[in-house]
Amino acid sequence: MKPISSVIGRAYPLGLKNIDTDIIIPAAWLKTISRSGLGKGAFQSLREVPGNVFDDPAYADAPILIAGDNFGCGSSREHAAWAMADLGISAVIAPSFSDIFSGNAFKNGLLAIVLPQDAIDRLMEVAQTDSIHIDLETQTVTTPFQDRFAFEIDPFRKHCLINGVDEIGLTLKSSDAISTYETKISASQPWLTPNIA
Amino acid sequence: MPTSQTLYEKIWNAHVVEQRDDGTCLIFIDRHLVHEVTSPQAFEGLRVAGRRVRRPDLTLAVPDHNLPTTARLDSDGQHVPIADPESAQQLEALERNAPEFGIAYINATDIKQGIVHVVGPEQGFSLPGTTIVCGDSHTACHGGLGALAFGIGTSEVEHVLATQTLQLTRSKSMEVRVEGELGPGVSAKDVVLHITGVLGASGGTGHVIEYTGAVIRALSIEGRLTISNMAIEHGARAGLVAPDDTTFAYLKGRPMAPKGAQWDAAVAYWRSLATDTGAVYDKVVTINAADIAPSVTWGTSPEDVLPITGIVPDPSTFADPSKQEAAKKSLAYMGLTPGTAMTDIEVQNVFIGSCTNSRIEDLRAAAAILKGRKKAANVKWAIVVPGSGLVKHQAEAEGLHRIFIDAGLEWREPGCSACLGMNPDKVPAGERCASTSNRNFVGRQGPGARTHLVSPAMAAAAAVTGKLTDVRELMN
Ligand code: SF4
Numbered sequence: 197m198k199p200i201s202s203v204i205g206r207a208y209p210l211g212l213k214n215i216d217t218d219i220i221i222p223a224a225w226l227k228t229i230s231r232s233g234l235g236k237g238a239f240q241s242l243r244e245v246p247g248n249v250f251d252d253p254a255y256a257d258a259p260i261l262i263a264g265d266n267f268g269c270g271s272s273r274e275h276a277a278w279a280m281a282d283l284g285i286s287a288v289i290a291p292s293f294s295d296i297f298s299g300n301a302f303k304n305g306l307l308a309i310v311l312p313q314d315a316i317d318r319l320m321e322v323a324q325t326d327s328i329h330i331d332l333e334t335q336t337v338t339t340p341f342q343d344r345f346a347f348e349i350d351p352f353r354k355h356c357l358i359n360g361v362d363e364i365g366l367t368l369k370s371s372d373a374i375s376t377y378e379t380k381i382s383a384s385q386p387w388l389t390p391n392i393a
Numbered sequence: 394m395p396t397s398q399t400l401y402e403k404i405w406n407a408h409v410v411e412q413r414d415d416g417t418c419l420i421f422i423d424r425h426l427v428h429e430v431t432s433p434q435a436f437e438g439l440r441v442a443g444r445r446v447r448r449p450d451l452t453l454a455v456p457d458h459n460l461p462t463t464a465r466l467d468s469d470g471q472h473v474p475i476a477d478p479e480s481a482q483q484l485e486a487l488e489r490n491a492p493e494f495g496i497a498y499i500n501a502t503d504i505k506q507g508i509v510h511v512v513g514p515e516q517g518f519s520l521p522g523t524t525i526v527c528g529d530s531h532t533a534c535h536g537g538l539g540a541l542a543f544g545i546g547t548s549e550v551e552h553v554l555a556t557q558t559l560q561l562t563r564s565k566s567m568e569v570r571v572e573g574e575l576g577p578g579v580s581a582k583d584v585v586l587h588i589t590g591v592l593g594a595s596g597g598t599g600h601v602i603e604y605t606g607a608v609i610r611a612l613s614i615e616g617r618l619t620i621s622n623m624a625i626e627h628g629a630r631a632g633l634v635a636p637d638d639t640t641f642a643y644l645k646g647r648p649m650a651p652k653g654a655q656w657d658a659a660v661a662y663w664r665s666l667a668t669d670t671g672a673v674y675d676k677v678v679t680i681n682a683a684d685i686a687p688s689v690t691w692g693t694s695p696e697d698v699l700p701i702t703g704i705v706p707d708p709s710t711f712a713d714p715s716k717q718e719a720a721k722k723s724l725a726y727m728g729l730t731p732g733t734a735m736t737d738i739e740v741q742n743v744f745i746g747s748c749t750n751s752r753i754e755d756l757r758a759a760a761a762i763l764k765g766r767k768k769a770a771n772v773k774w775a776i777v778v779p780g781s782g783l784v785k786h787q788a789e790a791e792g793l794h795r796i797f798i799d800a801g802l803e804w805r806e807p808g809c810s811a812c813l814g815m816n817p818d819k820v821p822a823g824e825r826c827a828s829t830s831n832r833n834f835v836g837r838q839g840p841g842a843r844t845h846l847v848s849p850a851m852a853a854a855a856a857v858t859g860k861l862t863d864v865r866e867l868m869n
Contacts, residue, residue, distance in 0.1 A: 213715045214594060214694055218834040223815045227459060227479035229433035229486050241835055264715055266595040269628065270834060271813075272530040273431065274546035295564075295598060295630050296530060296544055303548035350562070351415050363548070364444070367556045370411055370419055374447075374558060377410045377421055387651035387659045388423060389450060390518050392497045 197305050199360035203287040203330040206258040208249045209323040210242075211316070213264030217271045217297070221279040234275055235282030250283075260328055262319050263290040267308075268297025277304040287330050289337065291316055302353050303363065311337065315345040332358060397671040400635050401566050401601045404541040404666065408524050410558055420561045422553050423523035424540075426509045427454040427496065429487040430815070431528025435551035436490040447557045449495040453518055456484050456501055457508045458529075459815040462778050462805035465502050472502070480816065494554070507781020507807040510534040510748035514618060515781055517647025521636035521663040526553055531748050531831060533624040537617035538644070539636035539666060541601070544625065564630045565675040567600040571608035573682030578865040580758065581616030582750060582829065582848035584608060585623040586688040588680060590698030597629030600676065603668065604634050608682045614643040615754040622749045623831050626695040635667040687864050689735055690833045690846040692723035697833070699735055701851070701863045707731035726835055727843050728823070735861050738845070742826035743768070743775035743802070743856040744838070745849055747812035750829035751780030753787050755849040760793040762853035762867055768801040769859030775802040776818065778810040802856065814839040827855035 225237035243250050261280070267290040268276060277300040280288070287307035301308040309330060311319070315337070319328060322339045329338045332354060337345045356363065381388060398406070411419040425448075432454075439445070446452060459480040467473055475481040484501070491498035499505050505512065509527055513519035513535055521539035526532060530544035549559060569588055602624055609617065617634045624632030634640075641660050644650045651659045686700035697720075699706075708720035708731070724731070729738070745751070745759050756779065768775050777797045779785040785807055788794055794804045811818040812830040814837065820826040822841025829852050830837075833844040845861060854862040 213719060216694075216834045218832075218837050222836050222840070223813045224840075226430050226815060227477075227483055229437070229483060231434050241840075266598070266628070269594060270530065270832065272528055272532075272544035272546050274434075274528075274548060277546070292595060292598060294595075294628065296546060296625075300546035300548065303546065350417075352413065352417050352560075363560060364442070364552050364555050367419065367552065367558060367560065370558075371556075373411045373419070374421070374556065378557075381421070385659075385662065387655035388520075388523070390424070390453075390649040391652075392450060392453060392518075392649060 197360045197362060199358060200286065200305050200307065201332045201358050203259050203307060205260060205327050206255050207260035207262050207319065207323040207328045208255050208258050209320045210249055210261055210263045211320050214266045214269055215263050216269045217273050217276045220268065220276040221273065225279070226273060226275055231278045232282060234279035238279040238283045257284050259284060259286040260330065261285050261288045262316060262323055263288060264316070265291045267293050269294040272296045274300045274304070277301050277306050281306055289316065289319060302357070305357060307332065307357070309337065309347050311345050311347055318343055397669040399566050399668045399672045399674060400539065400603055400633055400666055401541065404522055404524065405563060407522070417560055417562050419558050420524060421558055422526050423451060424513070424518060424525040425452040425553050426513055426525070426527035427452060427550070428458055428509050428527070428529065429456045429483045430458040431547050432490065432550055433483060433486040434547045435554060436494065438551045439494070439554060444555045446494040446496060446554045451557065452496045452554070453499070454487055454491040454496050455499040455506055455509055455512050456487055458809045458813070459483060460501055460808045461816050462808045462810045462818055465806055477817070504782035504786060507784065508748045508751065508809055510622065511751060511780030511784065514538055514614070515647070515783055517644050517650030520644065520650065520659070521640055522666050526559070530625045531622050533629065533632045534618050534622035534748055536621035536624065536632040537614060537634050538640055539634060539663065541631055541633065543631040564601045565599050567597060567602045567629070567676040567678065568674040569602050569604050570606040570677065570679045571604065571682055572606045572679065573608060575608055575682050575685065578687050578850065578868055579685050580848040580850060581612055581619040583685055583688045585620045586690065586698045586846060587685045589623060589627045589695045591680060592627040592678065594626065594694045594696040595628040597624065597627040600629050601631045601633060602629040603674070604632060609634055610637070613754060614639060615752040618752070619749055623695070626831055636663045687848065687851050689851065689861055691727065691729060691735065692720065693726055693833055693835050694719070694723070695831070695833060695846065697723060701735055701861065703735050705729045705731050705733045705735065736863060738861045739771060739825065739859055740827045740845065740855050740861060741771060741773050741824040742820050743772055743852050744811040744826055744828040744830065745776070745852050746778030746780070746810050747830035748780065749831040750849050751778060751784065753784050755829065756784065756788045756793050759849040759853040760796040762850050762864060763800040763802070763857065764796050766800055766857045768856045771859040772856055775856045776805055776811065777802050778805045779807050781807050800856070811838050813837060814842070827852045827861060
């Protein structure tokens, strides 16, 4: 995973709540067997509407997306995070995220920043004309107009994002603990192994 | 450690391999279901890193999402090739990856094949008190058996394949208590649609919900699976129903379930899992069964629920301005005008299937309404897609398929089908579908498709009248 410590640039002021995973990437795009190339299908239904933010040259290649409540609700498809990354988005700011989406975002080095609605309203305004600065070290979102919003992030996730840590590699260091657990359980609950034949 | 624990806490605590200082836990995963859509990149990741699958014996692969539901073998018993090259490529990838990594694979023409969330319980692969994951958000379904089950993304699929664990933080707990007795024509699907309407699409975010109360206790396992299936639609990480005698009776004798003395030991353990008296949930919501009518969605979020006797709402009546905006967009997409009676809305398509409602009991409920009736002329496309080959076989043994076919519905092979429109089963743009699936999102059943979520009996009623219909009127 690529280390990430800050994101600076323009932001798509989307603002809508309940942006679900079918909006982020429709099912027709899920038939791929690789992780790249999904940007073309990202936000397809929104992009069919003339004048949408994604095709507005003012926001071309913006690395940030601002959205409303419950962003990424719906399916577990990680394709949503891949599609956004492929579109060039490195961070989403919203009042809340679905649990699965924020997990998927984290695993792909995409920042999912939670800020209260009034901060979102202000950033939506700024995004019309100016860029936004997200700093992961100091956990702040700032604007050229002296706005400064602090956000919370799980310290473990912060560490992994900043250092680009591979989570599987990290867990494999606990292989012995996993083996101990397996031995204990197969003794106390031997029926747990299914009769797959 | 508190002496009184909830079902969720008991399952969680039993699966902690390691706990870090910040509270994150390494959780052991007992069961992993793998399907063709969210796994290719995970297997690819393993190959690139030179990693193996840690516990192939706890992993089961089955294709379901984009498999066509038309005949899979021709009259000579030869495999019918899959027309869509991309679907074919994903299915071939799973067919290759499963043996390469030593994972049991149920192939497309095996009678055991079906939707992952139907196959798991049916085979006894899913058990109470276990942790179950799958790269599909409706994995919460297995919570109907009292398993802690949740959907994961592809990176997590790879993580579980490689380590049989996940790094997780504990969720909050919520009790949704449904008291009373369900009225005639009101099914488990109506209960969960109603709950979603009450909680909202994000009402359960950050929580694991335990469904309790007299209504839940009285439900069959099929009904409990339907309810837990849609936990994700009110934002919950997982849903749970405490295992009881109904659960044990359902599981006993299933092919992958424990046998003999092992079975007795397992049941004794499962009985100890129920939430202790005095255990405290972070949040409790109580619902009265008398308030639940046969329900239907009007919009493009599963929280947009109404009783079938309701009328399409006026967006300006919503207090929350962002909800007003969303409702306006929903109605435009759905082609609906405020004030229209739900029962005046015509449908051109009917879909009976999906992991929410494709078990034998669901098909029986639909058949009871369709028996001796015909689908309305304006209903162009109506399909019944059983959840598995075994459900299909059972339905045929009971003659249900005859009822469907005589009524003018198509009887298909098992799979996800029009639940998400990845295979050829799609609802045409601008047309409406009364659907027993779990999501009414924009474009879910095909680009421009308009979905109304309902129970199997309500879907059957809509097929008969050609409109959204109060099933109680057809029940005499
Ligand atoms: S039927 Fe629908 S919700 Fe269920 S597993 Fe298939 S696609 Fe997912």
